[in-house]
Amino acid sequence: MPQLIAGNWKMHMLRAEAVALAQALRTGAAGGAAELLVCPPFTVLAAVAEALAGSAVAVGGQDCHQDKQGAHTGDVSAPMLRDAGASWVILGHSERRLNHGETSELVREKTVAAVAAGLTPIVCVGETADQRAGGGEAEAVGWQLSGSLPQGFADGPGGVLAYEPVWAIGTGKTPTEDEVADMHAFIRAELVRQFGDAGAQVRILYGGSVKPANAGALLALPEVGGALIGGASLTAADFLAIAGAAARG
Ligand code: PGA
16 A cells, blocks of 8 residues: 655645645646645635646545534534545544544544545544653553544545654654654554454554655654655645655555
């Protein structure tokens, strides 16, 4: 399976910049080894999806509500994302878990809703700095994995997991290669424990301060099935350089 290189644009990009970035990615993406995805903010998702239609770059949302529709001011549902041109959605990002109080149980409900709407979920897990300092990183990630992933997560085309240590996001700090390899091995074992053979097929992305300079080393580690990229996904040159470092698995 190819490695997945996913860009999380977070709360960046007005329409003109978003479409210009999408067009640059469209031109630069053709023929690479990696599978490419960008997740723009809701307001420009349809415009980006239109700019990337028929290209090698897929489009996803950054979150969705767990219900299909209803009285939920300010929220967006999975069928709405699909209708706007998304085929993927990021769920349980630490910025949602920490800033919006999202629990693993809620993330699991959202994941069920995403799959029901035909979206491929990327479910994020990762420990805080305090948890790692106290040696509790595997326990923290283990609880998130058992709480956030619904039955059937690994079936069919299957969902994707993203390991993003909270302290590495947007900080320029990354875990050592051994720390990434150890956590990915732990996550793989947990996925197999939860889902049997299907758990062995789930791609596990690394995320947190991935940039062109460190992408090659991170993407070469065992059990790393791709990368989830924030800051470096906002320029075509950096995102495409990271994609160029990916290999077909
Ligand atoms: P970063 O963000 O690449 O800016 O560290 C990663 C993420 O939050 O997905």
